[in-house]
Amino acid sequence: MRRGVVGALLALVLTGCASTVVPAGPGGGPTGGGDAAQRRAAEVSAAWPGSAQEKVWRSGYFPVDVPAEWLPKEAFHSGEDKDAYQSGRLVLAGGLPQTFSGLTQVRWADGSQLTLPLRSADAVFRSLTEGRPGCNGRCEHPLKVTGAEPGTREVSTSRGRAEIPVWRFRVAGYTDPFTYPAVEGQQPPSAPAKEVPGARGAAFLSVSADGRTLTATVAHGSCERVERTEAYETEAAVVLYVLVRSTAKPGTACSLAMHLSPEQFRLARPLDNRVVLDLATGVPQLPKGDLSRGQDGGQ
Template sequence: MRGRIAVAAALVLLLGGCASTPTSKSTAVRPSLITAGPEVRTATGEAARRAAEVTAAWPGSAAQQAWEHGYFPLQDTTEWPPEGAFRDGADKAAYLAGHIDLATTLPVSVSGTTEVTFADGSRLALPQRSAKAVLDSLTRQRSACATGCDTRLTVTAVQPGTTTVATSRGQAVIPVWEFTITGYDRPFRYPAVLSQAPARTTPVPDPAPAAGATTLRSVSADGLVLTAFVPHGGCDTVRPGEVHETDRAVVLIGRTAPTKSGRPCNDLLLSTPVEFRLSRPLGARAVLGLADGRPQTPAPQ
């Protein structure tokens, strides 16, 4: 969260030098993906110097110790809908609007804790995310209902299950809650445990202005291409990004340039997904934030 705040602050500085017209604050828009080229683009300049400081502070830091012994998913674990969901647009609209009714009893944990099991057999006990917390997140309105507003979905059963996810410690089996919804043969699954909050790297240099900072979005199956959001102003052009790599960590650097259009710049803050190609698969290496040195896990999409 602090990393994202730093990014937002940097955007304000970024837009300060651009002629602007008064507009109301706008929600970020995500234009089309900028794909990675066939070659690695190595970081240069001041951003590369900052990235080197960040990666040098990583080995032996408290954040690295937590990364190697905690639970940090490297994929989006927000939810796992059944294949083919949804049956129609009305069902999807109802789901996104939180029009969900409960027609069963929710299971309750006695201990309030659960376990994540890693590929090496080690286990980590963590606070359990309750089935009620999942239901509350589903019924809380998440988007306006434009069509199919009369449709409601009914949960008829909730039971514990497991799924496998990629983490900073390799593959791990995590607990999930499986929600059976009327009309669907397979359940909707939600994590019963949440990622731990990455610790700050110490002794990392003081947080720097976030020019070039990015937010990790996803990691390709082969670990060679990372996709990250690059923040920028409405009068900027997003260019292919650069990468700083070590044997322990990776820092992604977004690149933007003012658009010479002769038109005034508005106050719209944008966030464009950009692909970054690595020289070798990411593996167990951490993706560190350029501004704060914190390890990043994929942002929910």
Template sequence: MRTKAARQVRPFTLLAVLAVVAVGCGNEKAGNHDPEVRSSGSDAGSGTRARAVADAWDGSRAAELWRTGYYPMADAVQLPEGGFHSAADKRAYETQHFVLSGALPATPHDTGQVTWPSGKSVVLPLLSAQKAYTSLGGNSGDGPHLAVTGARLGEMTLVTSRGPATVPAWLFTLVGYDTPLRRVAVSPSRLPRPPITPVGRGPSGELWQIGRLAEMSGDGRSVKVKASHGACDDGPVVDVLETDGSVVLSASIVGEKDGPCTSQAILETVTVKLARKLGNRVLLDAFTGRPVPYGPPYGKSPSWS
């Protein structure tokens, strides 16, 4: 199945692995349109690569470790109930402008437990309140800021690669808010060594790297990922290969045109519909041969990546 991107265009600074060659020429189209889903056979090269990635992961030690670890697939921070009261507070959060106006508590113990509804759990090192606060930014420069007066250890529910889990969290008290800002208090499990190597540096033929996981639907039947393309094409598409143990995503671009073009990249949201819910299958990127990392809208990813 090939899924066309929703036209949510966002330029970004390109890493070497996603460098866009000067291909094609055309005009940028911005806006928010419903994603177009169409069926097609996968490109022979990307299809072969996707099958190789699936074969390497299915039944592997890496897949076994993945299914027993803690890998968050949602933002490590949960905002106060109802969100921020003003645009200034939202801006302060996005720019990581926090001011500590009270004392933070000591860490009560060394480890914390992540628990799933099945009763399975994993014990991980517990972050101190200070480290959790520092991860929020702690930038007290000019501009609007959020004042933190204290914190206590609690918990929060977070989507993970194994479904929703109850996770230890530091609950930070903010001036002007009745409910706390929550930040996960444990670090993710170590990512298992992938059983297959990446394609290489830069785009390989029509195969491109998936930028990150943006969102997973509540029913697990679709995911939204960020995929990149050049300034002079019709955008990215994502092919899907589903097996009993994995879901492999292969990103490519369509509509390339000959001629000079600016060397830039555009990141778009692609909604990928699955034949059945993701469940405990590993969501993989055909290009890297690794699980697709989660990343939040602002700041660095809190994920295992």
């Protein structure tokens, strides 16, 4: 899989093309002051240290941008091979390892470990062959899986680097294995959202090499613009939010479509091990990179 976290997005439409008319009246300013947002950010940050959510976050397995697969560098030898793989036309030409305890361990560099359910080799194989789209080329050209063996791979998590179990599938004609995680990430803590008038939270995307600039996406309407980005910082946490200004003139019809735009947030000091918390819910955020497919040699 690719290991970079996406640092920018194209603005994209999330909803339909209906429109509403902005009523006449005083306009121009942000949809609310920054004081309410700052108070909310302070509340969220103060509640984090020692909370049940923090304990879950610090003790669980929450992977950062871990892909669903690591394809070998030589993939694919032909268009037919690629089409066969993408359409799930894999045939089992050898046995798969059988699992017994159904449990496995994730191990961190500090020596800590966590026992989690093991994703069996059979479950991985079924995920590759079931529910896939039909073939686009030579449908009689399947890929042959000759077997699989267990292995490990180092990945990024909310707690730093960790070693996770993987399955390395051998495919006829390919020297290097097709590799898949043998454990799934846990669900992050959740909490009800609290609306903050005049402010929007931001979805954490990436952090710069020096740790002092965060990129996050912000939802806004077609007749709005981001007026100001803010990063509320404490020793333990960072909360990102923006103030939005209406650009609509009285009587103007504005599309109801929402857009996502990337924004940058400059920190007073590097992020380091501090957690990025959501303004509305107070729950921690992981960088939202490309979690789909990668190709860095699954060995």
